[in-house]
Amino acid sequence: MPLYQSVSINQDTQLLVWKITESYNTLFRSVQLRDVCLARLEGMKSEQHQNGFLSVRMLLQEAGYTDFDLYYDEDGKPHLKDGKYISITHSHNFSAIIISNKNVGIDMEKQRKKILIIAEKFCTSELSYLNTKNDTERIRQLTVIWGVKEALFKMISLPGISFKNHIDVVPFTLEKDSGDANLRFNDMNCDYSFYFQEIEGFTLVYSFEKKQTQSL
Template identity: 50%
Template sequence: MPLLKIIALNDFTKVFVWKITETFEELFHSVPLNEVSIARLNTMKSEAHQKGFLSVRRLLMEAGYTDFDLYYDEFGKPHLKDGKHISISHSHDFSAITISDVIIGIDLEIRKEKTLKIAPRFMEISHLENLSHDEQIQKATVVWGIKEAVFKIKNEKGISFPDHIFEHDFSLTDKNCTAELRFNKTVEYFDILFDFIEEYVFVCAFNSVSLEK
């Protein structure tokens, strides 16, 4: 079944994950699309991108919404018309959305060697010490996801992954950690939850005060 799982992260946040096995035609005919989405879909040159876009609309339906309930602001950030908060991610054969009562950011990444190779460019490399090669790939991917998820919450021009977003060290078995954004002479703190789905890493970020809701 393409709807792989629904995960309740807490009392006010749910994750919906879709494994894309359908053809473009199957997905296209299974979802209602507004005119803006149809126009956007027609500009996509990659079928994989198109299928990711459509599978997100299927996830909306699983969550009780449709494409007509979703809109994007001037910065490209998605919103739901009922005031709930949504974050969206797509990677290769998987899509995910998270719906919450609080502001959230999510990221879905496939584990790959390249992420480890560029790790010194975006993370504290000492956080990879005393790990096996596979664990290093896994942890580097989690850290990249942390930075993507935090950026989706803030979405401000000028934020740099290595210069402004910092993960606190963590164990892969904990599936949670914290992070900081130091930007524009202020420091913000984030609670991070992460999990592993087949060859993918899923990361969700909340402002620290949000989890006290």
């Protein structure tokens, strides 16, 4: 069973990571799916996407849940029937979930050079502190930034939020493995803490809300 990581971040939050090494058939035989999820699985054209979907169900089982405990709202945000918060991610041969009593977001991304080209599409203030002399470090920084913004977007789940215009990642260092971010959108002004780790060329990010105030 390639459970890569299972960590109790605190008494309220559990993080689980799966490294996908099994075949589709092996994963499929290991889980039970609701009819709606079975139909969704069968509609996926990519086996990689199918394996990501199934490995998330394997992680649910590791956490004491099944596919029958999971549902999605009209915006596509996942929820657990016991009222706990859950966030889900999968990228290539990794998947991860985070379960908490508090609202939480997670994202996992492969570190790729392509992110250097698209940086200005999702960064504004962050461009001022990126390492411009070392492409490898800049890729790592940008992957964290993208992951933070993706994790926050999953937490908030509101249409119209722009990664570039509404979410700012405060300057951070790769050595510290944590940082802060802010979202300003409509009447929202929210501060977040984020944490990250690098796993075999991937970056895993998860975030929590710190506080919320009204915009002036």
